[in-house]
Amino acid sequence: MMETIVNARNITKFYGDFKALDRVNFSIPTGAITGLIGPNGAGKTTTLKALLGLCDFDGELDVAGRDPRKSRHKLMEDVCFIADVGILPRWMKVDRALDFVDSVHPRFDRSRADTFLANTEIKRRSKIKDLSKGMITQLHLALVMSIDVELLVLDEPTLGLDIIYRKEFYDRLLNDYYDGNRTVIISTHQVEEIETLLTHLMFIDRGQIVLDMAMSNIPDQFVEVLVKTGNLDAAMALGPIHTRNMLGKKACLFENRSADELAHFGELHTPSVADLFVAKMKSNKLNERVNVDE
Amino acid sequence: MDRIMNYLLGSRHRLLLSTVLVYILLVVIEGFIMDRESRVYNFENPYFELNLNNIDEFESRRPRDR
Amino acid sequence: MNDATLGRFLILLRREMWESNRLFVASPAVLTGLLLVAMLWTLLQVPTEMKAEALQQAGAYLDGVSPIDLSPAFMVAAIPFVAVLYICSVIYLVNALYHDRKDSSVLFWQSMPVSNLATVLAKVVTVCVVAPLFTALASGILILIAVIAVSILGAGYEVEISGVWPLLGAGIYSIVLIYLTALLGSLWLLPMVGWILLFSAYARSLPFLWALGAFILLVLLEDFVFGTQFLGNWVESRTGFYNYLVFSIGDFFQRLFSYDMLIGIVLGAVLLAGAVNMRRFTD
Numbered sequence: 001m002m003e004t005i006v007n008a009r010n011i012t013k014f015y016g017d018f019k020a021l022d023r024v025n026f027s028i029p030t031g032a033i034t035g036l037i038g039p040n041g042a043g044k045t046t047t048l049k050a051l052l053g054l055c056d057f058d059g060e061l062d063v064a065g066r067d068p069r070k071s072r073h074k075l076m077e078d079v080c081f082i083a084d085v086g087i088l089p090r091w092m093k094v095d096r097a098l099d100f101v102d103s104v105h106p107r108f109d110r111s112r113a114d115t116f117l118a119n120t121e122i123k124r125r126s127k128i129k130d131l132s133k134g135m136i137t138q139l140h141l142a143l144v145m146s147i148d149v150e151l152l153v154l155d156e157p158t159l160g161l162d163i164i165y166r167k168e169f170y171d172r173l174l175n176d177y178y179d180g181n182r183t184v185i186i187s188t189h190q191v192e193e194i195e196t197l198l199t200h201l202m203f204i205d206r207g208q209i210v211l212d213m214a215m216s217n218i219p220d221q222f223v224e225v226l227v228k229t230g231n232l233d234a235a236m237a238l239g240p241i242h243t244r245n246m247l248g249k250k251a252c253l254f255e256n257r258s259a260d261e262l263a264h265f266g267e268l269h270t271p272s273v274a275d276l277f278v279a280k281m282k283s284n285k286l287n288e289r290v291n292v293d294e
Numbered sequence: 295m296d297r298i299m300n301y302l303l304g305s306r307h308r309l310l311l312s313t314v315l316v317y318i319l320l321v322v323i324e325g326f327i328m329d330r331e332s333r334v335y336n337f338e339n340p341y342f343e344l345n346l347n348n349i350d351e352f353e354s355r356r357p358r359d360r
Numbered sequence: 361m362n363d364a365t366l367g368r369f370l371i372l373l374r375r376e377m378w379e380s381n382r383l384f385v386a387s388p389a390v391l392t393g394l395l396l397v398a399m400l401w402t403l404l405q406v407p408t409e410m411k412a413e414a415l416q417q418a419g420a421y422l423d424g425v426s427p428i429d430l431s432p433a434f435m436v437a438a439i440p441f442v443a444v445l446y447i448c449s450v451i452y453l454v455n456a457l458y459h460d461r462k463d464s465s466v467l468f469w470q471s472m473p474v475s476n477l478a479t480v481l482a483k484v485v486t487v488c489v490v491a492p493l494f495t496a497l498a499s500g501i502l503i504l505i506a507v508i509a510v511s512i513l514g515a516g517y518e519v520e521i522s523g524v525w526p527l528l529g530a531g532i533y534s535i536v537l538i539y540l541t542a543l544l545g546s547l548w549l550l551p552m553v554g555w556i557l558l559f560s561a562y563a564r565s566l567p568f569l570w571a572l573g574a575f576i577l578l579v580l581l582e583d584f585v586f587g588t589q590f591l592g593n594w595v596e597s598r599t600g601f602y603n604y605l606v607f608s609i610g611d612f613f614q615r616l617f618s619y620d621m622l623i624g625i626v627l628g629a630v631l632l633a634g635a636v637n638m639r640r641f642t643d
Contacts, residue, residue: 303637305641306562306638306641309562309634309637309638309641310558310562310634310638312634313558313630313631313633313634313637313638314558314574314578314634316630317627317630317631317634318578318591320626320627320630321590321591321594321627322588322590322591324594324623324627325590325593325594326590
């Protein structure tokens with residue numbers, strides 16, 4: 001088994017004059033659940049499209065051992081994706097969609113899909129256009145989770161769904177699908193929701209990767225301190241990358257500072273992904289390109 | 295060669311143009327070799343014989359009394 | 361091609377029929393129904409003596425004619441069906457590579473391990489090979505009912521119709537000929553199939569207008585700028601009523617392997633290759 005399932009080198013993509021991706025470099029280890037997080041227009045969807053062979057680009061990209069530009073349909077035997085809009089064909093009936101995927105995908109497990117669907121309200125003879133948005137996502141997820149692929153790519157899969165469907169989605173993903181060998185890439189701007197799922201984190205902003213690291217490394221690199229009022233000036237002198245106000249105290253986020261340096265300023269904790277994201281976006285605006293290697 | 299192909303087929307517009315051009319070329323060559331003749335339109339209307347290369351001839355041929 | 365590939369191609373064909381059921385199955389069926397009603401109405405309107413006389417004349421005329429020679433006459437009944445088939449085929453082709461891009465379901469199809477070539481081929485086979493089946497069946501049902509009705513009527517009026525069986529045989533054979541005619545016609549028009557599919561895959565909106573407009577523009581341009589009519593001649597060579605009709609199985613194979621047919625398939629293939637390639641651009 002390969003160590004990294006995705007290798008991207010110098011990926012650049014222009015839409016006319018607009019530079020959607022700017023010499024993007026990253027690797028995704030096999031078995032990771034990677035969150036690709038960024039604001040709208042940052043290049044999340046473009047990155048995923050490039051991975052799936054849905055758009056052209058400059059640079060080198062290796063997904064599960066293949067170049068997505070060359071052999072998309074072969075790649076699709078090992079990779080599956082759910083795009084952000086409800087893309088299942090509206091005219092199709094549920095049972096026919098199952099028949100289709102069954103016949104077309106060599107590693108589709110029909111009985112598994114049937115089991116998943118049995119737990120939903122979806123009727124087999126319904127047309128997809130008669131299903132609610134949440135049910136369509138359930139169906140798509142049932143299809144996708146019954147295919148034995150190496151890489152699953154999810155582009156804003158829970159956009160516009162009720163909280164119940166959203167929770168069920170991630171629940172199923174983690175418990176029924178993920179087995180440590182499969183890799184999942186999720187792009188979203190709803191950071192809080194997937195925080196607990198992720199093993200790896202990638203931030204993207206304006207076509208550049210601003211952060212790329214394992215969740216387990218975050219506490220080593222980033223520390224947030226709840227600075228007591230008296231210590232504020234001293235704390236600020238150490239150059240936090242972000243500050244926010246919290247209950248009368250100021251929370252300062254530091255990068256690459258040891259816990260010893262910061263301990264006497266106040267309470268220490270690991271920042272949430274959301275706060276880290278905001279911090280990194282702000283500092284990216286101010287700084288040169290910052291690329292954190294693992 | 296690869297780079298030429300990548301360019302010609304690189305965008306949907308270029309691909310369309312390339313395909314249509316190749317097609318037209320083949321049609322013309324085939325018509326030339328097989329000596330295809332029009333069986334359908336031989337319109338009397340002089341405007342249909344308008345050919346930009348022969349605009350002078352057309353000018354003199356155009357009926358004056360209308 | 362092994363079993364797995366065939367199975368995968370068959371599901372692609374089935375998928376086309378699921379989506380375009382109304383175009384290819386319901387339309388000819390409705391036409392059959394309408395024509396049957398028209399037939400019935402005519403029979404009820406025509407006075408009895410005229411019916412008997414007509415049957416008498418028909419009986420005399422058909423006496424001793426073999427089914428094989430008889431079948432081409434039945435093919436007249438297929439004309440409205442073939443017209444409907446062509447109209448539905450154009451509608452189908454215009455949308456074939458366009459509609460799923462409009463509603464984004466193309467992203468689902470692209471997420472399946474199905475090559476663009478297989479996708480486009482399935483659509484070509486659907487329109488050229490599968491759709492004519494339903495046309496032939498629908499017109500065949502009409503023909504057979506007509507034959508049986510005439511025979512019953514003939515018996516009723518005590519008119520000698522030289523045997524029901526030769527007529528039925530002719531009817532069934534004509535179904536085969538109708539299918540082969542429709543199949544041959546579709547293959548004959550492969551360049552047009554390819555042209556429409558190319559623009560269906562290319563256009564971001566109004567694909568039919570693009571296909572038609574581009575064609576007209578090119579024909580006019582060629583004449584105005586070069587003074588030649590190669591494109592016009594080429595298209596015009598594809599028309600011609602007698603190129604389409606198949607009167608015997610031998611006819612079919614002769615036409616199939618004629619130069620004109622083969623060169624048409626080659627040129628159609630060029631356009632289809634363009635359409636397959638165009639499928640890469642899903643935006």
